[in-house]
Amino acid sequence: MHLRQLIFGIWLGLMAATPALAATVVVVSSERSAAYTEAADALVAELERNGLPRQEVLQMTGLQWTAAGQLNPKLIVAVGAQATELLARAERRTPVLATLLPRASFERILRETGRKASSQLSALYLDQPLSRQLELLRLALPGARRVGVLWGPESIGQAPLLRALALARGLNLVEADVGPEEALFPSLKRVLDGTDLLLAVADSQVYSSASIQNILLASFRARVPMLAFSPAYARAGALLALYVTPAQIGLQAATMAATVLRGNALPEAPVYSKDFEVAVNEHVARSLGLRVDAESLRHSLRREGSP
Amino acid sequence: MRGLTLLALIMGTGGLAAAQTAPSVSEKDFLTDMPVVLSVSRLPQRLDETPGAVTVIDREMIRLSGARDVADLMRLVPGFQTSMAFEAVGPQVSYHGAFGGLSNRIQVLVDGRTVYSPYFIGSVEGGLQTVALEDIERIEVLRGSNSAAYGARAFLGVINIVTRDSADTVGAQATVRAGENGIRDAGARVGWGTESSTFRLSLDRRADDGLQGSNGHNQVDRVNFRADLRPDAADEIQLRAGTLGITAGKGFTGNIDDPTRDVRYGSGYAQIDWRRVLAADQDLALAYSHTEESYQDKFPYSLAQIGINDSIDVDISGRSSSDNLSLQHTWRQSPVLQLVWGGEFRRERVTSKPVYNTDAALVTDFTRLFGNLEWRPASDLVLNAGVMAEHSSVDGSSLSPRLMLNWHVAEGHTLRVGGSRADRPPSTYEKSADVRFYWNDHLLEITTQSSGRVTREDVLSTEMGYLGVFPSLGLNLDVRVFKERINGFIRQWNATQPKDYFNQDDFSVQGLEYEMKWQPWSGAQFRLAQAYIHSSAADQDNGAVSGLPLAAPRQATTIAFVQRLPGALDFTLLHQDNGTMTLQGAGRLDQVAFTRTDLRLAKALRFDRLRGEIALVVQNLGSPYPDYAPSFAFQRRAFVTLQIEN
Numbered sequence: 003m004h005l006r007q008l009i010f011g012i013w014l015g016l017m018a019a020t021p022a023l024a025a026t027v028v029v030v031s032s033e034r035s036a037a038y039t040e041a042a043d044a045l046v047a048e049l050e051r052n053g054l055p056r057q058e059v060l061q062m063t064g065l066q067w068t069a070a071g072q073l074n075p076k077l078i079v080a081v082g083a084q085a086t087e088l089l090a091r092a093e094r095r096t097p098v099l100a101t102l103l104p105r106a107s108f109e110r111i112l113r114e115t116g117r118k119a120s121s122q123l124s125a126l127y128l129d130q131p132l133s134r135q136l137e138l139l140r141l142a143l144p145g146a147r148r149v150g151v152l153w154g155p156e157s158i159g160q161a162p163l164l165r166a167l168a169l170a171r172g173l174n175l176v177e178a179d180v181g182p183e184e185a186l187f188p189s190l191k192r193v194l195d196g197t198d199l200l201l202a203v204a205d206s207q208v209y210s211s212a213s214i215q216n217i218l219l220a221s222f223r224a225r226v227p228m229l230a231f232s233p234a235y236a237r238a239g240a241l242l243a244l245y246v247t248p249a250q251i252g253l254q255a256a257t258m259a260a261t262v263l264r265g266n267a268l269p270e271a272p273v274y275s276k277d278f279e280v281a282v283n284e285h286v287a288r289s290l291g292l293r294v295d296a297e298s299l300r301h302s303l304r305r306e307g308s309p
Numbered sequence: 310m311r312g313l314t315l316l317a318l319i320m321g322t323g324g325l326a327a328a329q330t331a332p333s334v335s336e337k338d339f340l341t342d343m344p345v346v347l348s349v350s351r352l353p354q355r356l357d358e359t360p361g362a363v364t365v366i367d368r369e370m371i372r373l374s375g376a377r378d379v380a381d382l383m384r385l386v387p388g389f390q391t392s393m394a395f396e397a398v399g400p401q402v403s404y405h406g407a408f409g410g411l412s413n414r415i416q417v418l419v420d421g422r423t424v425y426s427p428y429f430i431g432s433v434e435g436g437l438q439t440v441a442l443e444d445i446e447r448i449e450v451l452r453g454s455n456s457a458a459y460g461a462r463a464f465l466g467v468i469n470i471v472t473r474d475s476a477d478t479v480g481a482q483a484t485v486r487a488g489e490n491g492i493r494d495a496g497a498r499v500g501w502g503t504e505s506s507t508f509r510l511s512l513d514r515r516a517d518d519g520l521q522g523s524n525g526h527n528q529v530d531r532v533n534f535r536a537d538l539r540p541d542a543a544d545e546i547q548l549r550a551g552t553l554g555i556t557a558g559k560g561f562t563g564n565i566d567d568p569t570r571d572v573r574y575g576s577g578y579a580q581i582d583w584r585r586v587l588a589a590d591q592d593l594a595l596a597y598s599h600t601e602e603s604y605q606d607k608f609p610y611s612l613a614q615i616g617i618n619d620s621i622d623v624d625i626s627g628r629s630s631s632d633n634l635s636l637q638h639t640w641r642q643s644p645v646l647q648l649v650w651g652g653e654f655r656r657e658r659v660t661s662k663p664v665y666n667t668d669a670a671l672v673t674d675f676t677r678l679f680g681n682l683e684w685r686p687a688s689d690l691v692l693n694a695g696v697m698a699e700h701s702s703v704d705g706s707s708l709s710p711r712l713m714l715n716w717h718v719a720e721g722h723t724l725r726v727g728g729s730r731a732d733r734p735p736s737t738y739e740k741s742a743d744v745r746f747y748w749n750d751h752l753l754e755i756t757t758q759s760s761g762r763v764t765r766e767d768v769l770s771t772e773m774g775y776l777g778v779f780p781s782l783g784l785n786l787d788v789r790v791f792k793e794r795i796n797g798f799i800r801q802w803n804a805t806q807p808k809d810y811f812n813q814d815d816f817s818v819q820g821l822e823y824e825m826k827w828q829p830w831s832g833a834q835f836r837l838a839q840a841y842i843h844s845s846a847a848d849q850d851n852g853a854v855s856g857l858p859l860a861a862p863r864q865a866t867t868i869a870f871v872q873r874l875p876g877a878l879d880f881t882l883l884h885q886d887n888g889t890m891t892l893q894g895a896g897r898l899d900q901v902a903f904t905r906t907d908l909r910l911a912k913a914l915r916f917d918r919l920r921g922e923i924a925l926v927v928q929n930l931g932s933p934y935p936d937y938a939p940s941f942a943f944q945r946r947a948f949v950t951l952q953i954e955n
Contacts (some may be wrong), residue, residue: 037340102336102629104335104339188479211341214344216539233340234341239345289347289352
């Protein structure tokens with residue numbers, strides 16, 4: 003697989019080296035799996051709809067980009083953290099818009115590459131702002147007051163912001179840290195004790211396909227519903243998920259790209275997605291005796307406006 | 310583990326390598342698919358969609374009640390009668406009628422395993438003692454006949470004890486309790502494990518001097534082990550094993566028919582449950598369990614009164630064992646249709662030379678096929694249609710159907726109407742008892758000899774229910790109006806000698822019961838359970854051993870008030886007012902009414918990483934009341950409990 007990708011990449015790289023492939027926008031994806039393709043396709047289609055000829059947009063993987071040599075586009079859109087990291091290290095002349103990656107990833111890349119977010123390197127985040135998550139919590143479970151949060155080494159950085167937001171909304175946070183290689187149970191027990199909701203903040207040390215069974219079973223036993231960050235968690239058993247689809251990311255990235263093509267700069271501060279989706283596990287809702295409707299929640303949340 | 314980490318640090322490599330290989334959060338965390346965890350069989354029906362009335366007593370309520378026993382907790386459930394006597398193995402509970410010294414018309418399950426004893430006429434007293442209260446997550450009491458889902462023994466209801474998942478009890482806990490009436494309980498529990506497997510081992514003892522007037526010095530010793538294994542996302546395996554020993558003082562000084570002695574009951578079990586998630590909407594559950602029981606009650610009986618200068622042994626000791634294998638498939642065909650179906654095979658062996666006059670084991674095989682269809686013809690309607698076909702190798706086949714319609718009239722208001730039919734085949738003893746007394750190979754007397762003519766009794770239940778939730782008032786209400794028509798009620802008859810069992814009575818039990826939970830203000834909870842029960846059983850003696858007409862009180866009320874106070878204090882007041890009824894171990898003329906008031910005051914403790922509680926409980930503040938028999942009384946008992954856990 004790797005070898006074939008490499009050969010294909012070299013071949014494409016040779017092709018790209020020809021002047022005929024000079025493009026206005028280059029889309030560099032971490033990989034070619036479904037979510038990345040969905041984001042990139044939505045981006046290209048929207049750019050085309052806005053009048054940019056399709057041949058002006060070049061799609062490639064990070065590997066192909068490395069092999070491609072000089073391209074001189076007006077904008078590079080990175081899809082995924084791996085592509086972003088590659089571009090953050092290698093590309094300093096062309097503005098780069100990083101997409102389809104969570105804020106924690108973008109900030110880690112900035113730290114590791116010694117760069118700063120700027121109009122040369124900006125981002126459209128995949129994760130949803132904490133304020134929007136708390137707003138969804140208010141709409142879905144108006145009576146909830148105590149919110150449990152499990153922090154891991156990669157999410158703990160968001161703790162000060164969440165504490166401030168919770169305080170402003172009159173919510174009590176019940177927090178627990180899960181250290182690296184530390185068992186989950188004691189922390190999980192603490193955050194489920196008497197809480198109304200478990201707010202899942204993405205952290206691969208805490209939430210993974212290996213740990214999700216324990217977390218969801220324990221929270222269900224405690225009758226504490228979970229507000230998660232991806233629809234896969236809602237399917238698995240979280241009551242709610244707030245998320246943006248790759249297509250929605252592609253669409254917004256296209257709008258941002260169009261601004262750059264009109265001669266404006268990328269926003270210096272990275273942005274969150276304007277659009278989003280709400281997923282509800284209706285079976286879990288029914289079993290917990292809760293009435294929550296995904297569509298009306300999404301509607302109300304949109305009306306509240308983007309933060 | 311810590312040692313290894315330290316070693317790695319000393320070596321100067323391990324820590325670094327770990328830091329480098331640790332995955333960092335990326336879009337993968339948002340985009341990767343997850344296994345379905347809360348699959349269909351893990352999502353229980355809502356209380357307002359179950360095909361019957363359910364009372365849930367959760368861990369918090371168990372703690373706040375001050376109870377030392379599952380049987381004592383059943384006082385919180387409308388329609389239940391309880392006794393704290395250890396005369397019939399252990400404390401007794403019955404629903405809509407304490408029809409005798411042993412309760413055999415309700416089913417008791419502990420984590421899905423039936424603990425109904427096939428010994429004697431069938432009973433649940435020993436089974437109710439299976440686990441320590443500290444290990445119980447919740448008790449679900451299904452009020453009303455439930456044979457369509459749980460088989461013949463759920464004739465009038467089911468007590469479903471659910472123990473805590475071992476993932477929730479990682480750490481250690483110790484409990485000691487001491488007080489009046491010789492109360493000296495102690496328990497220790499340890500839980501350990503990893504993300505994929507957790508374990509729990511609990512040992513406990515519950516001991517006291519029993520009821521006033523009894524030869525009580527009762528002791529319950531338990532060991533329970535539970536393992537929860539999650540080898541992968543689709544599979545869950547649970548292993549359980551344990552032993553129970555009950556020693557109870559019985560009899561009366563100077564009574565040659567019933568002298569003072571110790572009676573011993575022992576049981577042991579092993580259980581394996583395997584659940585596999587087949588798909589988001591399909592689960593398969595396979596369960597096997599083996600249970601062993603022994604009963605020892607033996608005393609010398611002097612033959613002086615018949616002119617023989619010798620004695621014989623009066624002995625009702627014996628053993629029983631059971632094996633249970635079941636397979637269940639849960640399938641959510643669509644959002645409007647869900648099916649649970651499966652099969653079960655159960656083999657019971659009862660052995661007692663003195664009780665059955667044979668050394669051979671009396672074997673009964675049960676084969677069961679069951680199904681329940683949950684259909685939502687409209688968004689506000691839930692129809693549960695269930696049926697169990699059961700074949701007993703001793704008593705043939707029977708069919709127990711149930712139909713229940715739940716209508717969500719408005720948000721928070723549900724009406725329920727339906728009916729069911731169930732049979733209970735006679736137990737091994739009712740069918741085959743042969744109690745003989747020999748002296749030097751001379752048959753002296755046959756006291757009980759079942760002719761085997763007795764056949765199954767049946768119940769036709771109809772009910773209407775209402776469930777109301779009033780969020781603005783903090784109030785939940787559950788009302789059940791019922792009529793249970795019992796035909797061919799099995800009981801022993803004294804008119805003949807030896808005693809035999811017959812399908813003697815047809816009668817109905819009807820009435821109304823409700824429970825209300827109300828949180829009037831912060832930190833407070835009222836819980837009111839009330840039952841009005843009327844039995845149409847004829848008020849006649851005819852030599853019946855126990856009295857049917859007032860097997861349940863006409864009126865019974867239990868009120869619990871719980872208030873959280875400043876300074877981490879919890880206050881509980883529990884008051885029970887039980888109308889006139891026939892005592893479990895007495896004749897129909899021994900009818901009593903009683904009241905009992907309990908108080909509990911507890912303070913939460915916290916020292917560094919340890920949490921705990923110290924509680925003072927006073928049970929029955931008032932004067933002693935008769936329990937089980939007129940000569941026994943439940944007297945005041947105050948005790949202190951200290952519990953520490955990490």
